[in-house]
Amino acid sequence: MNTASKHLWVALALLPSFALAEGSVGVGVSEKETPTSKSESKDPTVAVSVNLTPPEPKQPANAFGESGPVELKHVVEIRPFTQAGRSEVALFGTGQVNGKFSSHYGLDIDLAYHIRESVGVWLGGSYVIYGRQSSLTDELISKAHEQPFAANALLMQWNAAVGLEMNPLYGKFTIVDDKVLHFAFYINAGAGIAKTRVQLRGNDNQQKDAAGNLAGPSFGDTGYRPAGALGGGVRIFLTPRWTLRLEVRDLIYSALVDKINGCSRADVGKVSQGRTDVASGCDAGAFKDSGADAAPDSNVKNAGIAQDLLSDISSDVINNLSFYGGVSFLF
Amino acid sequence: MPNLKNAAVLCLVSFAIPAQAEETSAINQAIIAYNDSFNSTGSEKTKRLVQAALGFYEIEENGGADEAKFKAEYYLAQALYELGLSYSASHYYMQIIDAGAAHPYFAKAVEGAVKVAEAMHDETFVPAFLNKRYNKKFYLVPADALAKVHFIMGRVDYRANHFKEGTGFLSAVPKTSSYYALARYLLGLSYIPRPEQKWAGDPDKALKMFDEVRELQSTDQVVYADLEQVQDLSQxxxxxxxxxxxxxxxGSDGYQKSASLYHAIPKYDRAWHPGEPERYSPHWEEALFEGAWADFMNDDPGGALGKLQTLHSPALSDSFQPESWVLESIIYFQNCLYDQTRVALDQYDKIYLPMSEAIKPLIEESKDDEFYFNLVHEAQEGKNGLPTSIRLFLEKNEQYKSYLNYAGQLDGELGIINSTEGLRSAQMAKDLAEMIGRRRGLLVQSAGKFIKGRLANVAATLTGFEGQAEIVRLETSSSEKDLLERNDDPASRLGKQELLRPDVPDETYEYWAFQGEWWPDELGYYKYTLKNACPVETNTASGP
Structure with missing residues (x-):
């Protein structure tokens, strides 16, 4: 016990037992070194608003000269919202944000399990409700009679992927009535497959079906592609179970287009001439528009477009960058 | 349903009354009205009950055969209770209990009195009455009511520092009683040693009782009263x-265990859910303050200062915690941080010296009980100089709340009497109003004295801490002088120490740096790391 604590004991002994009876053992000074690391990097406090008046400053001038602050104040808080050991199901609406040659809008459902507070695994799938070539592509075709390589305009129908998620940063902000909202930034990465197709007839084409109505766009199947997903977003905890999810995810898939509906350029050429002697694996019937009112020569015309697309075998890596907005439920 | 059962029994018994024809007719009419009330609702029910009560009152007041009078007395109490006149009912229940076990409704009256005490949250009058009248004939009382009587008796004894008698009564409350958790908690408190009362207690038993309460769970058979609240209190x-x-x-460090238990007291009220406006647990403030002492004694000054920071935050600025500033000054003093010690003492002076001055006239000047009874209420309206912190401190007291609730019930009963058709003009109403007035007078006396006592206690507490603050101040000056005389160099010692982050126990916790902003969710989770300027050989920055 040092000098100070001996003196102090006199003072303590005189304290009235307002709330607690004092023990009979003297007061010691901790000699423990705090087993903490300064390398922790978790200071992402987003102080959007301060909702209570600050107290009077209590830090006195330091009588001991230039020795710097003598104390630091911290918050070591039980997480109000926790993910570790919980599963999460999320439903998103998705919209492509880099749609130069294509536009994709759809729905996504993800299932995640949070192994730890900052690490999780996820499994998800997206279905593209609206996936077309972009207006720029239509314009190129109709005005300049040019169109992007098939690989550049490859459309995705759906995809499925599994991956990992990490939550490196967390934060909070206040909104009306001093309500504190906690959030966590996350990044995720995964791998899976994507089902693709190319658009043959443009969105604004004037072709008519057998009933005289506009035939609308037509598509040719380009098969399954390996896909990768890389994303980042924020999870805002509305309640301990419900979160608002905002995310940007880049779906990356290969786009070597050398066959359409399983047909090579030579076979497509035959289909465009009305011939049926195509190689096995070439689904010539797939070029025909669906529906009872399909024009009888729609297969020929579609195959003709396909033949143009395959005139230059193209390959690319498509980055389908999409915004995901939705909600999730932790359980 | 129990009332219907009583009514049915009453019906059967009434056929066996062989008394005078007129009296029989009167009591039968009252009984019929009383029984009919169970088949009626709204104003019709009130009308029947008033009719019954007036009939019973007539017989009870004007005498007659004992049997009829006994019956009238008990059912008058029952009818009044049904009318919402709990205190008035208790008067007749107590009258029957006074008559002793010879009264055929003795046991039922005890049951009724307990029921009234529950309804009125009466922790004073009915308990004091039962305490005086308790005798071996109470074995006649039905088991559940008897268990409640034993709890009430135990509480009276506990409050009177009669721990030995109290533990006897409290131990007699069986596990099947809804008061079991309350009784066990009070038993735990009773077993705490009280040297000042020459009561050795039994700390082991106290721990056992508190542990048992924390483990209790209500079942289909028994729902324990206020269980969650009592479990927090047990912690x-x-x-x-x-x-x-x-x-x-x-077998281990009591301070460490104590600190952990205080830390685990829920911050929020049990009924609070995330997303709702902040509503704190009623035990949180005391857990912060007492937990700060436990941290301090557990060699965790950073934890203690963190808890004190919450107590001193704007959210709890009206909390009455004079000792918290003295404790803060002691913690800094302990670490030879004398400037910080003085700041804490100055804060004490700034906050509590004016309070001390403000309450002096309230105690020293001659005031009657009515003044003290109304003191808190008038302070809410800014009509007197009672500081807000002290008002809130008084308001939080359970006994004060009980007095206030009782007064409200009495006022409510007067309101019922004066507004009920057929009752307000009856002689019974006048008698009841007079009784209520007398009881209110007694209540004002008791509550007034109680508040005056609490206020005197507050004044004494403040005076005591003013003295403590002065001692710490003197010790601080003395210690600084010592350092100067020794040519000591605390600045270089402080300069060599690093201020690190506190340990984050596991991933269920998150870390934030405190930057002067008061976030509601962070209250209760502050932690300091501080340097130690004392001239010892192994100085390090202290932390948790």
């Missing part, structure tokens, strides 16, 4: 016992 009780035993008992 505070456990923490206090461990604190009182200090280091080296129960």
């Amino acid at each position: 505070v009780g456990l923490a206090r016992v461990y604190y009182a035993t200090g280091k080296g008992q129960f």
Whole structure:
């Protein structure tokens, strides 16, 4: 016990037992070194608003000269919202944000399990409700009679992927009535497959079906592609179970287009001439528009477009960058 | 349903009354009206009950055969209770209990009195009455009501510092009683040693009782009253016992256990859900303050200062915690941080010296009980100089709340009497109003004296801490002088120490740096790391 604590004991002994009876053992000074690391990097406090008046400053001038602050104040808080050991199901609406040659809008459902507070695994799938070539592509075709390589305009129908998620940063902000909202930034990465197709007839084409109505766009199947997903977003905890999810995810898939509906350029050429002697694996019937009112020569015309697309075998890596907005439920 | 059962029994018994024809007719009419009330609702029910009560009152007041009078007395109480006149009912229940076990409704009256005490949250009058009248004939009382009587008796004894008698009564409350958790908690408190009352207690038993309450769960057969609240209180009780035993008992460090238990007291009210406006647990403030002491004694000054920071935050700025500033000054003093010590003492002076001055006239000047009874209420309206902190401190007191609730019930009964058709003009109404007035007078006396006592206690507490603050101030000056005389160089010592982050226990916790902003969710989770300027050989920055 040092000098100070001996003196102090006199003072303590005189304290009235307002709330607690004092023990009979003297007061010691901790000699423990705090087993903490300064390398922790978790200071992402987003102080959007301060909702209570600050107290009077209590830090006195330091009588001991230039020795710097003598104390630091911290918050070591039980997480109000926790993910570790919980599963999460999320439903998103998705919209492509880099749609130069294509536009994709759809729905996504993800299932995640949070192994730890900052690490999780996820499994998800997206279905593209609206996936077309972009207006720029239509314009190129109709005005300049040019169109992007098939690989550049490859459309995705759906995809499925599994991956990992990490939550490196967390934060909070206040909104009306001093309500504190906690959030966590996350990044995720995964791998899976994507089902693709190319658009043959443009969105604004004037072709008519057998009933005289506009035939609308037509598509040719380009098969399954390996896909990768890389994303980042924020999870805002509305309640301990419900979160608002905002995310940007880049779906990356290969786009070597050398066959359409399983047909090579030579076979497509035959289909465009009305011939049926195509190689096995070439689904010539797939070029025909669906529906009872399909024009009888729609297969020929579609195959003709396909033949143009395959005139230059193209390959690319498509980055389908999409915004995901939705909600999730932790359980 | 129990009332219907009583009514049915009453019906059967009434056929056996062989008394005078007129009296029989009167009581039968009252009984019929009373029974009919169970088949009626709204104003019709009130009308029947008033009719019954007036009939019973007539017989009870004007005498007659004992049997009829006994019956009228008990059913008058029952009818009044049904009318919402709990205190008035208790008068007749107590009258029957006074008559002793010879009264055929003795046991039922005890049951009724307990029911009234529950309804009125009466922790004073009915309990004091039962305490005086308790005798071996109480075995006649039905088991559940008897268990409640034993709890009430135990509480009276506990409050009177009669711990030995109290533990006897409280131990007699069986596990099948809804008061079991309350009784066990009070038993735990009763077993805490009280040297000032020459009561050795039994800390082991106290721990056992508190632990048992924490483990209790209501079942289909029994729902324990106020269980969650009592469980939180038991946790505070456990923490206090461990604190009182200090280091080296129960096979480990009492301070450490105490600190952990205090830390685990829920911050939020049990009924609060995330997303709702903040509503704190009623035990949280005391857990913060007492937990700060436990941290301090557990060699965790950073934890203690963190808890004190919450107590001193704007959210709890009206909390009455004079000792918290003295404790803060002591913690800094302990670490030879004398400037910080003085700041804490100055804060004490700034906040509590004006309070001390403000309440002096309220105690020293001659005031009657009515003044003190109304003191808190008038302070809410800014009609007197009672500081807000002290008003809130008084308002939080359970006994004060009980007095206030009782007064409200009495006022409510007067309101019912004066507004009920057929009752307000009856002689019974006048008698009841007079009784209520007398009881209110007694209540004002008791409550007024109680508040005056609490206020005097507050004044004494403040005076005591003013003295403590002065002692710490003197010690601080003395210690600084010592350092100067020794040519000591605390600045270089402080300069060599690093201020690190506190340990984050696991991933269920998150870390934030405190930057002067008061976030509601962070209250209760502050932690300091501080340097130590004392001239010892192994100085390090202290932390948790």
